[in-house]
Amino acid sequence: MNCAECRDNLVACAEGLLDRDESLHCRAHLDTCADCRAEYKAITSLQQRLIARGQAAAEVRLVESVMQRVRQEQSKPERETIMSKLLKHRWGFGLGAAGFAAVIILIFILSTPKIQAAAAEVMTKGAQAVAKLTSIHLRGQLRTFPGDNFSFINADSPFYTIELWKQFEPELKWRVEKPQRVVVMDGRSTVMLIKTGDTGVKVPQRTTSAFDTEWLHRIANLSNTISNELDNARAKGWKLNLTEETGADGRLKSIITVLVKSGVPDNDYCKNTFMGNADTRRVYHFDAQSKLLESVQIYLTRSSGEVQIFNLSQIDYNQPIDPGVWKLELPKDVSWAQLPEQLSKLPDNEKYASMTAEQAARAFFEACARKDWDEAGKFMSPLTPRLKDYLGGLEIVSLGESFTSKAYPGRFVPYEIKLKGALWSQTKKWNLAVRKDNPAGRWQVDGGI
Amino acid sequence: MNPTDKEHVERCRDGYPEDFRLLVDRYQKPLFSYLAVRVGDHAQAEEAAQESFVRAFFSLKKLCKPESFYSWLLGIAGRVAKEQLRSRERRKKDREAAEVLTLAAADSPQEYPLEKAIAVLPEIYREVILLRYYEGLSCQDVAARLDMPLGTVTKTLSRAYALLRQELKVRENDEERVNRIEQT
Numbered sequence: 210m211n212c213a214e215c216r217d218n219l220v221a222c223a224e225g226l227l228d229r230d231e232s233l234h235c236r237a238h239l240d241t242c243a244d245c246r247a248e249y250k251a252i253t254s255l256q257q258r259l260i261a262r263g264q265a266a267a268e269v270r271l272v273e274s275v276m277q278r279v280r281q282e283q284s285k286p287e288r289e290t291i292m293s294k295l296l297k298h299r300w301g302f303g304l305g306a307a308g309f310a311a312v313i314i315l316i317f318i319l320s321t322p323k324i325q326a327a328a329a330e331v332m333t334k335g336a337q338a339v340a341k342l343t344s345i346h347l348r349g350q351l352r353t354f355p356g357d358n359f360s361f362i363n364a365d366s367p368f369y370t371i372e373l374w375k376q377f378e379p380e381l382k383w384r385v386e387k388p389q390r391v392v393v394m395d396g397r398s399t400v401m402l403i404k405t406g407d408t409g410v411k412v413p414q415r416t417t418s419a420f421d422t423e424w425l426h427r428i429a430n431l432s433n434t435i436s437n438e439l440d441n442a443r444a445k446g447w448k449l450n451l452t453e454e455t456g457a458d459g460r461l462k463s464i465i466t467v468l469v470k471s472g473v474p475d476n477d478y479c480k481n482t483f484m485g486n487a488d489t490r491r492v493y494h495f496d497a498q499s500k501l502l503e504s505v506q507i508y509l510t511r512s513s514g515e516v517q518i519f520n521l522s523q524i525d526y527n528q529p530i531d532p533g534v535w536k537l538e539l540p541k542d543v544s545w546a547q548l549p550e551q552l553s554k555l556p557d558n559e560k561y562a563s564m565t566a567e568q569a570a571r572a573f574f575e576a577c578a579r580k581d582w583d584e585a586g587k588f589m590s591p592l593t594p595r596l597k598d599y600l601g602g603l604e605i606v607s608l609g610e611s612f613t614s615k616a617y618p619g620r621f622v623p624y625e626i627k628l629k630g631a632l633w634s635q636t637k638k639w640n641l642a643v644r645k646d647n648p649a650g651r652w653q654v655d656g657g658i
Numbered sequence: 659m660n661p662t663d664k665e666h667v668e669r670c671r672d673g674y675p676e677d678f679r680l681l682v683d684r685y686q687k688p689l690f691s692y693l694a695v696r697v698g699d700h701a702q703a704e705e706a707a708q709e710s711f712v713r714a715f716f717s718l719k720k721l722c723k724p725e726s727f728y729s730w731l732l733g734i735a736g737r738v739a740k741e742q743l744r745s746r747e748r749r750k751k752d753r754e755a756a757e758v759l760t761l762a763a764a765d766s767p768q769e770y771p772l773e774k775a776i777a778v779l780p781e782i783y784r785e786v787i788l789l790r791y792y793e794g795l796s797c798q799d800v801a802a803r804l805d806m807p808l809g810t811v812t813k814t815l816s817r818a819y820a821l822l823r824q825e826l827k828v829r830e831n832d833e834e835r836v837n838r839i840e841q842t
Contacts, residue, residue, distance in 0.1 A: 219816070220812045220813075220815050220816040221812045224797050224812065226797060226808070226812060251823060255819055255822060255823060256819075258772060259772065259787065259791040260791060262688075262691045262772055262773070262791065262792070263687065263691070263791035263792045263793075265690075265691055265694060266687035266688070266690045266691045266694070266792060267687075267794060269686055269687050269690040269704065269707070271682055271686040271690070271707055271708055272679050272682045272683050272686065274708055275678075275679075275682045275686075275711040275712060275715075276676075276678070276679050276682070278708065279675065279678065279712060279715050279716075282712060283675075381676075381679060397803075413803075413804075413805040414661070414803070415680065416661075417669075417674060417676040417677050418674070418676075423674070426676065427674075430674075430675065430676050
């Protein structure tokens with residue numbers, strides 16, 4: 210072994226990762242070479258220093274204590290939350306806006322000073338009541354398609370159950386589930402299973418939310434929910450309304466209503482299809498006695514009228530969660546989908562990167578028509594047996610000019626195809642979602658199949 | 659690669675404060691280690707670390723370079739440690755005790771804080787060092803956690819050591835020079 214080879218192997222040698230022969234060669238070289246020996250000594254000396262520092266901190270566990278303090282501090286009125294400012298300066302925003310055309314306008318409807326004070330107290334106490342949250346379970350009903358994206362909404366669909374389990378201590382874990390789709394973050398990685406195609410998607414690390422579950426996590430992170438809504442109200446001009454009323458159980462309820470404007474134009478293709486691009490009215494019910502959030506309703510607000518799309522009917526605070534919740538049973542033949550950020554370049558990548566969205570859609574459908582799954586796989590992964598059966602042998606009727614949406618980073622290509630699969634003999638007219646914001650810069654089919 | 663500090667900071671600012679727990683998880687040990695040397699007491703170091711994180715959380719909007727979160731956090735921690743020492747000095751009338759504490763807080767010319775050197779490493783090198791030494795993972799476990807081949811981990815560690823040694827050498831020489839000037 211010469212000096213260059215030895216230097217290449219020094220860290221592996223110091224870590225005990227070399228096999229017996231390599232290790233012997235490396236050590237034999239070190240015995241005869243003072244320079245390499247000095248380098249090795251410098252590395253091991255630094256390692257010892259690092260090990261000592263790491264060992265001194267081995268027992269340190271600050272995450273929960275810090276997050277608890279953050280929640281407690283956030284719930285203190287003296288920290289000048291937006292809520293406290295609003296309540297202190299009830300009329301200031303409207304008057305100030307007259308002088309600053311770009312300044313946001315908040316409309317605060319509070320009937321009496323007594324209710325104003327009660328609302329402020331409910332906000333503060335509501336956040337304080339969950340400052341020591343160790344776990345939460347939400348169960349609600351959402352108008353959606355059972356196998357579609359977690360934030361997908363469809364006003365004409367029936368309600369389907371959607372649940373979130375979240376553990377804050379001793380370690381962050383969470384699970385979100387709807388009938389045909391489930392995601393579990395078990396403290397090490399985040400895995401989603403789309404049951405309809407037995408397709409798995411894995412993010413190899415812990416996450417606080419993933420796969421479009423953020424809107425539900427926002428509700429679960431209760432101490433921040435209201436301040437989030439208020440931040441958005443300030444930044445985006447959403448309207449707020451605080452009222453009190455007696456609930457069906459005869460107890461006093463404080464109700465916060467937020468009128469959410471997504472900022473997506475009414476004629477946008479994606480408008481009102483996901484929680485994030487929908488204009489909604491969100492209603493939060495707090496119990497005046499326990500101070501806890503009791504329920505949430507979300508209504509889609511359209512020119513044709515309101516329709517309720519979400520009803521959060523059950524919230525369990527600090528209840529033990531069955532450890533089985535953090536386990537995800539995967540089918541034996543699960544097909545793993547690649548995350549967009551993991552997409553690598555092909556040897557002939559330029560050919561695909563230079564395509565227009567229409568050309569990519571045509572190439573994809575043509576590959577499906579001739580059942581060339583290798584080629585089709587360059588546009589969509591994974592192509593599950595179910596998808597192959599669905600798309601195999603299709604006939605292209607027409608492809609239109611692509612268009613964009615303010616709420617989507619790719620393009621939509623209108624298409625009409627005749628399906629030839631055994632179970633799917635029909636004509637399908639829809640819009641193929643394709644995007645190329647990945648490291649390979651190639652169009653990938655993202656939806657609309 | 660895990661989400662970067664910049665991504666976590668931006669998500670916290672965008673209304674996802676729970677992402678802050680991942681930043682605490684990533685830096686709690688090196689921050690504690692940094693503070694333990696400065697305040698010379700385990701419990702005080704934990705208290706100072708917690709205070710530093712909380713202050714950092716409520717000041718995130720002021721952080722101009724989210725990618726430099728850890729360096730910025732160490733700056734906050736340095737101030738918290740000084741405040742804590744001052745407060746202890748005020749409480750303890752015993753002059754001798756105060757001197758001992760002051761000495762403990764000062765960086766030895768030979769011991770430029772490793773954590774400060776780690777803070778200036780590019781993110782991937784910092785991540786590997788933190789996982790290997792502060793999380794106590796084996797190289798194989800680091801490879802699994804970061805979804806990279808074992809050989810890449812050892813190469814990354816090798817480069818990280820080289821950068822750390824270089825940084826420590828420069829800083830310790832600087833401090834030695836300053837000390838010499840102060841003594842003359």
